[in-house]
Amino acid sequence: MEQLMENLLLCTFFLYLLSSVAFVMGIKGKKGEEPKQRERKWGNIAVGLAIIGVVFQIAFTITRIFISGHFPTSNMFEFTAFLCFTVVLSFIVLFFIYRTVVLGAFVMPLAVILLAYASVFPKDIQPLIPALQSHWLYIHVTVAALGSGAFAVGFAAGLVYLINQVGNKKSGKNAAYLEVTLVVVLMWVSFILSSFVSGALGYQAEITAQIEGKQVTQKFDLPPIFGPHEGKVVKMDSFLGQKEPLFEVPSWMKGQNAAKNVNSTFWGIITGLILYGLIRLFTKKRLTEILYPLVKKWNPELLDEISYRSIAIGFPIFTLGALIFAMIWAHEAWGRFWGWDPKEVWALITWLFYSVYLHLRLSRGWHGMKSSWLAVGGYVIIMFNQIVINMVISGLHSYA
Amino acid sequence: MIENTKCECGHNNPIGTILCEYCGKPLLEETKEKKTIEQEMRYEGKARRSQIKHKNFIDQVWSFFSSVKVAIILILITLIAAGIGSLLPQERVAATSNPELFYSQEYGIWGEWFYKLGLSDMYNSWWFMTLLAMIGVSLVICSLDRVIPLYRALKNQKVEKSTDFLLRQRISYQESVADEKKEEKFDALTTALKKRRYQIRQEGDSILAEKGRISRWGPYINHIGLIIFLLGVLLRFLIPGWYLDQAMYIQEGQTRKVPDTPYYVKNEKFIVEQYDGKFAGIPKKYQTKLILYQQDSSGNLKPVHRGSAIVNHPFEYKDLFLVQVDAQTNLKGIKLKLMDKKSQQSKGTFLVDLGNIKPNQVYTVGSNLEVRALEYYPDFALENGRPITKSQEVVKPAFIFEVKEKGQKEGERSWVISGENADALTPENKYVIKLAGFEMIPTSGLLVRIDKSLPIIFVGGFICLIGLAMGFYWHHRRVWIRYKDGVLYLGAHTNKSWFSLRRELNQVGKQSGIDLKLVQE
Secondary structure: OHHHHHHHHHHHHHHHHHHHHHHHHHHOOOOOOOHHHHHHHHHHHHHHHHHHHHHHHHHHHHHHHHHHOOOOOOOHHHHHHHHHHHHHHHHHHHHHHHOOHHHHHHHHHHHHHHHHHHHHOOOOOOOOOHHHOOOHHHHHHHHHHHHHHHHHHHHHHHHHHHHHHHOOOOOOHHHHHHHHHHHHHHHHHHHHHHHHHHHHOOOOEEEEEEEOOEEEEEEEOOOOOEEOOOOEEEEEOOEOOEOOOOEEOOOOOOOOOHHHHHHHHHHHHHHHHHHHHHHHHHHOOOHHHHHHHHHOOOOHHHHHHHHHHHHHHHHHHHHHHHHHHHHHHHHHHHOOOOOOOHHHHHHHHHHHHHHHHHHHHHHHOOOHHHHHHHHHHHHHHHHHHHHHHHHOOOOOOOOO | OOOOOEOOOOOEOOOOOOEOOOOOOEOOHHHHOOOOOOOHHHHOOOOOHHHOOOOOHHHHHHHHHOOHHHHHHHHHHHHHHHHHHOOOOOHHHHOOOOHHHHHHHHHHHHHHHHHHOOHHHHHHOHHHHHHHHHHHHHHHHHHHHHHHHHHHHHHOOOOOOOHHHHHOOOEEEEEEOOHHHHHHHHHHHHHHHHHOOOEEEEEOOEEEEEEOOHHHHHHHHHHHHHHHHHHHHHHHHHOOOOEEEEEEEEEOOOEEEOOOOOEEEEEEEEEEEEOOHHHOOOEEEEEEEEEEEEEOOOOOEEEEEEEEEEOOEOEEEOOEEEEEEEEEEEEEEEEEEEEEOOOOEEEEEEEEEOOOOOOOOEEEEOOOEEEEEEEEEOEEEEEOOEEEEOOOOOOEOEEEEEEEEOOOOOOEEEEEEOOOOHHHHOOOOOEEEEEEEEEEEEEEEEEEEEEOOHHHHHHHHHHHHHHHHHHHHOOOEEEEEEEEOOEEEEEEEEOOOHHHHHHHHHHHHHHOOOOOOOOOO
16 A cells, blocks of 8 residues: 555656656747747647546555555645645646646646655555644645645746846846746756655665754764754764764754755755756856746737736635634644634735735836736745745744 | 817816716827827726815825825835735734743844844734735725726716727727718628627627726725725734633633633543554644633533634634643642651641642542641742742642641641752751642644624625626727728727737637738738
C-alpha cells in the first residue's frame, strides 16, 4: 500500500513535468509549422497530461487517507503537495477560459517545483494530535489552499506579463527587479536540487543542543554550515574535510529547527547564485532574456487579464477558507474566533494585500505593470506565510 | 469648476454630474477632450456627494472617508502594523508577569524596543483599534457615496445614448450600413447577443444589451457584510456580559466556581490518552467529563448539564463554552513522616490534602500521636521576618504543626517548609516532621468563554462572502447599438475583464456579419 502511494506520487511528479515540457513545446516547436495548429496540438497534449496528473494525485491522496485515516493536510509535506494540487487545478480552470499555452509553460513548472519542495520534508505518516482532530482540518485547509492556488496562477501570469514587457530591456528598474525575482525562484529550485543530491548521496549529520530548555537533536540533510547555538556533533559525515559546522546561529533564533532552517536558506542562496553564475557564463544572457522569446508574441492585455482573473476567482475562495472557515474552527478549538496568532495575522495580511490590489485595479485603474508587480508581491506574502511563519515564527499553527 | 450642468440634449443634471444622465454626453470640458470615458463610466458619470464643493466640516469628513485612496492607505497601514506585531510573540501569548524584562532578556535590543513602542500588546492598543474603526467608517461612507448614485443611474438607464457616448467607450465601432440592411443587422446582433444571455431593450434605432448587473452590487453587499462583522466585534466591548474570556484549572474530582458566571463545574474524570506502538508519546485525546451546576434559591448546587470538553469539541451550555486547552499533573497532597529525633524511628505517616485543609485540621499518626495544622502558607515567603503567603497558588507550601501525644495538654510546635530544612528552627523538639512523598492528580485546563456576538460576526462574514461571489463571478457587460444617418454605431462597457468582453463581442460580430476587429486572432 505504501509502495503504491509512493509510486502514485512519483507518477504525478513526472506527469506534471511532462506537461510542462509539452507546454514549452507548444510555444517553441519546429520551424515551418503553423503556429496556431502547433499551439492547439501541444496545448491539448499538455493539458491532458496535467489532468491525468491531477487524477494520479487524487489517487495518491485517497491512498494516503486509507493508510493514515485522515485527510493529508497535517504537515509540511502533505500541505505543500496539496498546494501544488490546487495550483494545477486552478490552472486547468483558467486554461479552459483563456486557452493560453504560455501560461502552462510557467504554471506547470511552478507545480513541479512545489511538489519537489514538498518532498524535501519528512514524508512519514503521523497520527493526528488532538488539536488537529476535526473536520475543519480538511475543510479549512483545502479551501484556503484552493484560494492560494488561484493566487499562484495570478502570480505566474503576472510574471509572464512582466517578462513580456521588460524582458528585452537591458536596463531599468523593472528589468532589474524582475531579474532579482527570477533569481530568488532559482535559489528555491537550487535548494530543492541540493537537497535531492545530498539525499541521493546519503549525506547525514546530527547535532544536539539545548533549545528552550530541552535537549533537541536536529538531523541535517544538507551539510551543516550553520549549526545550533552551543551544539554538539552527534555524528557528521565529512563535508570537504569539515567535521563540524563552520558557524553557530545566534542564540536569539528561536524554534527547534532554527539552525536547520538557516542552513537550508544558506544552501539555497549559495547554490542558487552559483547556478545563476553558470547560466550567465554559458548563455551570456540574463534569465529574463532567456525567457523573453517564449512570451514575446503574447497579447499583454490578455496576460494582464488572466493574472487579474485568477486573483478575482481566488479571492472569495481564500476569504471563505483562510478567514471564515478558519474563524469557525478557531472558535471550536481555542474558544475564540480570532486570536492574532502569527498565522492568522498573515492570512489577514494576505487578504488585505489582495483587497488593496483589487481596489487599486478596479477603482484606481492600476493595470499592466503595477498590477502584475502586485500579483507577484501577493504570492511572496503567501510563500512567506507558508514557509517562514510555519518554520521560524512559532505559533499555534506550528505542527510541521 | 462644475458650472454648466444643462446638457445639449436639454436634460438638467444635478451639480457634479460628469456624463449627462439622459444621453451620456460628457459635460465637463476636460472630459470632452478625452478619447475615452472609461474612467468616468465607473460610477456612470453621476454626481457624488463627496465631489460637491466642501462647505462645512461634515462635508469635509465625508469626502475624506469617501476616498478609495484614503481607504487603501488605511488598509496598508493596518497591514504593515499587523505584520510587525507578529514578529515577536505578543504579551498574552508569552504569558509573562514582567513583560519589560521578558522582551529585553529573550530578544535583546529588538525586544526592548518592541516593548517600548507598545508593539507587545498592539492588537489591543487604542491606535490599532482606531485604525480598524477608521476602516469601518471608510467602508460605510465609501459605499454610501457610490451606491446610491449608481443604483439610480442603472435603474433609469436610457436605451438611446448619444453617438458621442458610444464612440467614446473603450470598445467602440462604427460602420456604414445601408438603410435596407439595417433591420437584418439588428436582428442578427440581437439574436447573437441573446444567445449569450444578454437582456435586450430596443427603442427605435437603438439597442441596449446588458447582462450581469448583479455584479455591480457585489462590492456594496460585501462591504455591508464587513460592516456587520466589525459592529459585532464592537458590541462585544460595548455591552456588558456579551464577552467573557477566563481560564480555570480543575483537578479530577474537584468542584469549582466557573469564574465570572453563576455556575459551578465538577471535573468527574480527566482522560489523557496517547497513541501506542511506534507512535507512543504522541498525545491522542484530552477529555474532561464535566457536570455543570447552578445554585438554587436555598443555596444547593443543582446539576443543569452534563457533558465533555474535548479538544475541538467544547462543552456547551447556553452561551457558555468550556474549552479543553491544557493538561497538567498537579500536586494534590503531601505525605509527611513523623519521626522521633533521638531514635530516628518513624512514628507513622500522614497525608495533607492541599485542596482541603480546614482550620485546626487534626491528623492522627500512629496510635498515640496527633498532629494539628496551625498555619498553612501555600506560597511561603518571609516579609520583615514574618511568614506570609504571596498567593493562594501552591508554589512553596509551608506549615506550622503542633505535635501532641495523647493526653498531653500542650504539644510542641514544628515548622515544615518545602525545600528547606526547618528542623533547625526548633532544636528542642522531641519529634521532627519529614517529607515522605507527594500525591499527584491530573488537572484539566479549561477556557471559559461567552461570546454573544458570534452569530452577528458569522452572519456578517457570510454576507461579505455572497457580495464577493456576486462581484467576482459575474461581469457587468453592456453594449449600446445605434443606427443614425446611415451609420451603425456600437459601444461597449464592462467593469472588468475587457479582453473577455472583446472576445465575446468579436464572436457576436462574426455571427452578425460584422468584423469588429476587437481581438487579433
